[in-house]
Amino acid sequence: MNTSRFAEINCSISRTLAVMGDAWTSLILRDVWFGVNRFDDLANDLGISRNLLTSRLKAMVEDDIIVAVPYQQRPVRNEYFLTTAGKELVPVLLTLVEWGERWRIEPGKSPLRVKHKGCGHYTHATVVCSECGDPLTIDNIAPELGPGATATPGTSVVVPRFS
Structure with a gap:
């Protein structure tokens, strides 16, 4: 590609x-x-x-x-x-792992476990609100145009409407 x-x-x-x-x-x-x-x-x-x-x-x-x-x-x-930029991509990989575990790997057959060094527990990726800590889902977030938004090819400047 x-x-x-x-x-x-x-x-x-x-x-x-x-x-x-x-x-x-x-x-x-x-x-x-x-x-x-x-x-x-x-x-x-x-x-x-x-x-x-x-x-x-x-x-x-x-x-x-x-x-x-x-x-x-x-x-x-x-x-x-x-x-540093590469290290900051590791959580992105962890999010892909989480999705793959849920949708592509047979339950109980996980090829990878991730242990949190801080507490010693096995963990998984969860995307949370940076302000309140609540998990982010498609049902509780809404995209809005940012200050750098422009109408250019490949960029949707029309934000979906949510009810």
Whole structure:
């Protein structure tokens, strides 16, 4: 999927998809988060072609999602680590995990558990209101145009009406 034109659309979702809209990018992000940091290990774990992995890693470095740190000089070989922006995408991955657990994984067959280091309990992603802490659902939120809204291609400036 070519997501390069998404970066031109005045929409937060579109601009995020310009960076993360490719499934391989999300899976590379997952693996780097899990500690799979070297090219050969990523290629083997994901079963991705070397050319495709090279292009995705390059784009992720350019987008400041990961950083390449050389661990060998001849030939140059890198380890990849999450940047601050990459770390802030991990909760997005957790939200995808939560949806997948609910809609695509057989109950009791979860391939991943996430433990909260603070309290030691297993947890799951929940999107909550930043002001009151209530869980956000489609039934209790309403989109409104923001101060940067413009009528441009690919951007709906018509906000749905809710009753």
